[in-house]
Amino acid sequence: MERERKIEAPVIECKAVHKKFLNLAGEEHVVIGDIDLQVKKNEFLVLFGPGQCGKTTMINLISGLLPATSGEITVNGKPVTGPGADRGVVYQTINLFPWLTTMGNVEYGPKIRGVGKEERQKKAQYYIDLVGLQGFEKAYPVKLSGGMKQRVGIARAYCNEPDVLLMDEPFGALDAQTRYMMQEEIEKIWQKEKRTVIFVTNNIEEALYLADRIVVLSNCPATIKAEYKIDLPRPRSYVDPEFLRLRKEITSIVDITK
Numbered sequence: 736m737e738r739e740r741k742i743e744a745p746v747i748e749c750k751a752v753h754k755k756f757l758n759l760a761g762e763e764h765v766v767i768g769d770i771d772l773q774v775k776k777n778e779f780l781v782l783f784g785p786g787q788c789g790k791t792t793m794i795n796l797i798s799g800l801l802p803a804t805s806g807e808i809t810v811n812g813k814p815v816t817g818p819g820a821d822r823g824v825v826y827q828t829i830n831l832f833p834w835l836t837t838m839g840n841v842e843y844g845p846k847i848r849g850v851g852k853e854e855r856q857k858k859a860q861y862y863i864d865l866v867g868l869q870g871f872e873k874a875y876p877v878k879l880s881g882g883m884k885q886r887v888g889i890a891r892a893y894c895n896e897p898d899v900l901l902m903d904e905p906f907g908a909l910d911a912q913t914r915y916m917m918q919e920e921i922e923k924i925w926q927k928e929k930r931t932v933i934f935v936t937n938n939i940e941e942a943l944y945l946a947d948r949i950v951v952l953s954n955c956p957a958t959i960k961a962e963y964k965i966d967l968p969r970p971r972s973y974v975d976p977e978f979l980r981l982r983k984e985i986t987s988i989v990d991i992t993k
């Protein structure tokens with residue numbers, strides 16, 4: 736019984752999380768209403784919502800970059816009080832170090848944590864191979880396409896071996912074709928190297944392709960509008976009738992919140 740309870744304990748837990756900012760006029764602007772959210776181990780959770788609803792703010796709160804105004808966020812039972820190696824973040828803006836090669840970028844985290852060269856480069860090579868960048872270890876970001884840079888960002892996040900991966904519209908800046916390709920890639924990577932993921936998008940196809948569960952957020956201030964458990968077999972087809980039905984249903988829910 737005790738063992739079962741432990742297996743079921745959520746990796747990420749948000750309890751009545753509330754966030755407000757002061758705008759330039761000094762007025763309070765509530766961005767996150769009270770959000771309660773639990774994410775299970777190795778679950779691929781998609782936060783889906785309209786533009787400017789507060790998705791990035793949620794990622795910043797869970798990553799520890801921003802403090803919540805009230806409420807509590809825990810990761811593996813420990814309150815989030817700032818950034819930590821247990822949470823890796825992949826951003827839409829590809830923020831690689833331009834002066835470092837692919838290998839240099841991917842091994843960066845273990846390097847600053849003092850992991851020896853041989854061990855960290857072996858680990859980095861594993862993740863470089865995992866994201867399909869073998870042969871580009873010595874390339875600098877300037878020589879890589881947008882999709883390849885995002886692969887480096889994913890390998891870099893994975894190389895820290897975090898419990899949780901937070902992905903904030905990682906494919907939002909890519910062209911449509913590359914975006915489809917990267918959706919397929921991230922699904923394969925996650926199948927091979929399971930992690931607890933929170934993935935932010937405002938693209939319903941992307942959400943349905945990737946999610947175990949989609950949490951639909953309302954317009955700002957963000958609250959949870961609806962949740963969908965997505966049981967479609969993987970890899971998914973964008974033209975599967977159930978995929979298309981869910982796409983229509985979820986899109987209509989987002990529209991009526993406007």
Ligand SMILES: Nc1ncnc2c1ncn2[C@@H]1O[C@H](COP(=O)(O)OP(=O)(O)OP(=O)(O)O)[C@@H](O)[C@H]1O
Pocket residue numbers: 756757758764766784785786787788789790791792793937955
């Ligand atoms: N540091 C800040 N100070 C003041 N207001 C902020 C701050 N960060 C975000 N906001 C405001 O919070 C609201 C939600 O922003 P956020 O970036 O979280 O939304 P989003 O859903 O990620 O948007 P998008 O889909 O366009 O990326 C916006 O109105 C934004 O201006």
